[in-house]
Amino acid sequence: MVVWRDISSSEDDEDEPLGEWLTVEQSCYIYCADEFRRKAGLNHILDKWNTPLGYCSDCSGMDTPLYALGMLLGDKKDCIQYLSNSECNPAAQRFLRMNHPAPLQSKSDIFQKDTWQFRQSKVGIYAAGFPCTPFSSLHFDTSLLGEEQAKPMWETIRRIKSLRPAAGLLENVTGFKRVINIVMDVLHKQLPEYKITWVELDQKNMGSPTTRSRVYIILVLEELILRHAVINFEKFVADMVSDFDMPTDLHWRDLLLPKAHPVVKKTMEDRMRKTMKPGKQSAGWMKKHREWARNHKVTRASGTFSKLYPGLVNQLSSRRELKALDLHTRRKGRFQIANTSQSIHRMSLTYCDAPVPCLTPNCTFLLAKEGRFLCGLEALIMMGMPVDQIKWEPFSDRALMKLAGNGMHVRCVLAVLCIIFRAFNRQKLAEYLAR
Structure with a gap:
């Protein structure tokens, strides 16, 4: 059979x-x-x-x-x-x-x-x-x-x-x-x-x-x-x-979809609708940020990320993300990729054209030069999935990212x-x- x-x-x-x-x-x-x-x-x-x-x-x-x-x-x-x-x-x-x-x-x-x-x-x-x-x-x-x-x-x-x-x-x-x-x-x-x-x-x-x-x-x-x-x-x-x-x-950018692709546009629009809405934050994140800044001798970081990447701020979903990116960019400057899903001490940033970091079910990869986040369909492509032969349309961007990460x-x-x-x-x- x-x-x-x-x-x-x-x-x-x-x-x-x-x-x-x-x-x-x-x-x-x-x-x-x-x-x-x-x-x-x-x-x-x-x-x-x-x-x-x-x-x-x-x-x-x-x-x-x-x-x-x-x-x-x-x-x-x-x-x-x-x-x-x-x-x-x-x-x-x-x-x-x-x-x-x-x-x-x-x-x-x-x-x-x-x-x-x-x-x-x-x-x-x-x-x-x-x-x-x-x-x-x-x-x-x-x-x-x-x-x-x-x-x-x-x-x-x-x-x-x-x-x-x-x-x-x-x-x-x-x-x-x-x-x-x-x-x-x-x-x-x-x-x-x-x-x-x-x-x-x-x-x-x-x-x-x-x-x-x-x-x-x-x-x-x-x-x-x-x-x-x-x-x-x-x-x-x-x-x-x-x-x-x-x-x-x-190069990993060869695997990205064009910015005009409907999936990319929809992902960006969805993120902008959710941007900075008040929500429950992990306990003690501000304390962790202060401790990290103190250990890495980073001072007066507020606004650093916004000045370097003004078009990306309206796609972030929380103050925790923004504050962490402020501190990281103040310390090392411009980056290529940032995984904003992690706490500040685990937030991985790529500062050169190194391979894309490990895709995980809950990762959120901010692509600095592209001015947007990696979408779930692109994550499937990076995992080598035959996206031209599978039905992915009924799934949300978050669901596709989790499927790829798992x-x-x-x-x-x-x-x-x-x-x-x-x-x-x-x-x-x-x-x-x-x-």
Whole structure:
């Protein structure tokens, strides 16, 4: 049963212009699977692919691995069988329903009882991006694996044990390294039939002008791995990761939409309507600002930001943002990007043409030269999502930003999938999936 469909060719979308507004740079950035296939030496394997490949995901967000898998298989993507997913976020649930065909089993909660409607099908690829809150560097006061939000991770391990997929990828923030040794010990004990390792990947090392470092745990059934790869799986994976190192000739501004784009104009108008409205501010922010200014020897900062960027003040949503930007610009002058969502001591500012800072669900990136904030659609583009083939119009700018911030980067997922496919013994994999 084939359950993949090409979104761009659906009858419902005949009147919608898909892709005319993407620039050549944006299109090349998004549709980069051929480069990854070539670097991994997979063309001769994937061009002849004819085996049904079951796919399952949990805590999947936009289910980026499904997009990446389709891009990687190209005209063979009809072999993908979308078997199961689970996602508790309402906006992500809506995105999945609108942009992916219905899987054979779908749950709003990973802990819902399994009905195993797809048990007659073998799982080829299993992907999960379990919650990062307990492990995030922004939450140092958590009990890590003891947190309630860490429970989905243990459930993913249980599901891998039960589903026994040919391979799997698990993604989380770099703060997960604080518990990686404990989790790897559990994985090795619970899943002895798998070769398991982990890598830290950042798309800025894979031709992207954006940065987002994440931990990926890679699992492959030992019986399906090529002999030379199984001897030292960790070295095999590390060597392949280095193969994907590629410079970028793109600047992050190449991925932005023009200021006249309807989405950009609407985002700016919405921000101006909300500007500086009185609202509840975080407790003690003024005290934190005074302490920061004292520690960094910044005095008489009021009005500094307004003088340098007069057109941006009416897009700020709070006095806290304005005061923090006053202090930062007084200290170092003009900047390129500022993440105004964070408190003053965490507010990251980019003062040169460095990669775009890490996109997070609640980030608000102020683009100084452009005179506006980054919009959610641009965040999707920076994450490598095929925005010319997905339905994003019904979502608010804030919802799109959160979807992008919670998602996996397409390039990193492409790299992991290439590693998995390169490790497979194709004949043994075909036999396993056909059982």
